[in-house]
Amino acid sequence: MEILAATTVRAERDGTKHMPTGAKLAGSLLFFAVAYVAAMQAKLTLPEGTPATYFNITIAAIGFWQGWMVMGNRAGAGMSLAASNGLRTSLQIAFFAIALFALRTMFIRSANLRYDNPEEAVTASLELFLEYLTQSLTLGVWGVLLVGGVIAGILTEFAARAWR
Numbered sequence: 001m002e003i004l005a006a007t008t009v010r011a012e013r014d015g016t017k018h019m020p021t022g023a024k025l026a027g028s029l030l031f032f033a034v035a036y037v038a039a040m041q042a043k044l045t046l047p048e049g050t051p052a053t054y055f056n057i058t059i060a061a062i063g064f065w066q067g068w069m070v071m072g073n074r075a076g077a078g079m080s081l082a083a084s085n086g087l088r089t090s091l092q093i094a095f096f097a098i099a100l101f102a103l104r105t106m107f108i109r110s111a112n113l114r115y116d117n118p119e120e121a122v123t124a125s126l127e128l129f130l131e132y133l134t135q136s137l138t139l140g141v142w143g144v145l146l147v148g149g150v151i152a153g154i155l156t157e158f159a160a161r162a163w164r
Contacts, residue, residue, distance in 0.1 A: 022163025024072030027089075027156040028064045031071060034148035035063025035093050041140035042097075059097045066092050071153060075160035086153020090145040098136065102128035 039059035043052055066089050074085045106125035115121040136142070 021072065021075075021160075023075035023156055023160035024068045026159035027067035027071035027075060027152070029067070030152035030155055031063040031067030031089055031093065031149075032060050033063075034090065034144065034152050035066075035097070036060035037148065038063075038090075038093070038141055038144040039097075041138070041144055042136055044140065045135050045138055058100070059093070062096050062100070063093050066096070067152070067156075071156050075156045076164075077157075079154060079157055082153045082157035083150045084153075086149040086151070086156070087146065088149075089153065090149030094136070094142075094145055098129055098132045102126075102132055 036056055036059070039056040042059070043055060046052060046055075070092060071085055071089045075082065077085075102125050105128050106121055109115065109124065110121050115124060
């Protein structure tokens with residue numbers, strides 16, 4: 001924990017917290033790829049006929065964002081933390097992707113006047129989140145996220161060491 005705090009303090013002190021770095025670029029590109037492959041696996045779990053036009057690229061964009069903001073900011077603290085930060089980044093990709101699509105479905109349904117009040121819509125979005133989470137619990141989706149997250153985290157750590 002002290003290493004992570006020292007890394008964060010160093011980044012704030014030398015002004016690199018908000019600046020582009022090699023680690024942020026590597027993390028964003030690697031987690032873009034991890035999220036894209038996970039989205040391809042998740043597409044296989046969707047019911048037949050579900051429109052998924054921008055599904056892969058939307059989840060990949062979440063991966064890019066999380067790779068830049070989470071993994072890129074935490075790179076440079078050691079290999080064990082790199083693996084755990086890679087897992088954290090993958091879990092955040094899954095959380096934000098599931099939440100986004102649950103909210104999207106809720107808003108589409110509410111535009112069709114399917115809910116009587118806002119409380120019912122909020123409850124439905126939480127139920128949709130749990131439904132989509134359960135639907136995603138396959139070896140393909142979570143295997144890509146977990147194994148890919150660890151590998152991408154370690155590769156981002158190598159990038160942080162190479163481009164200091």
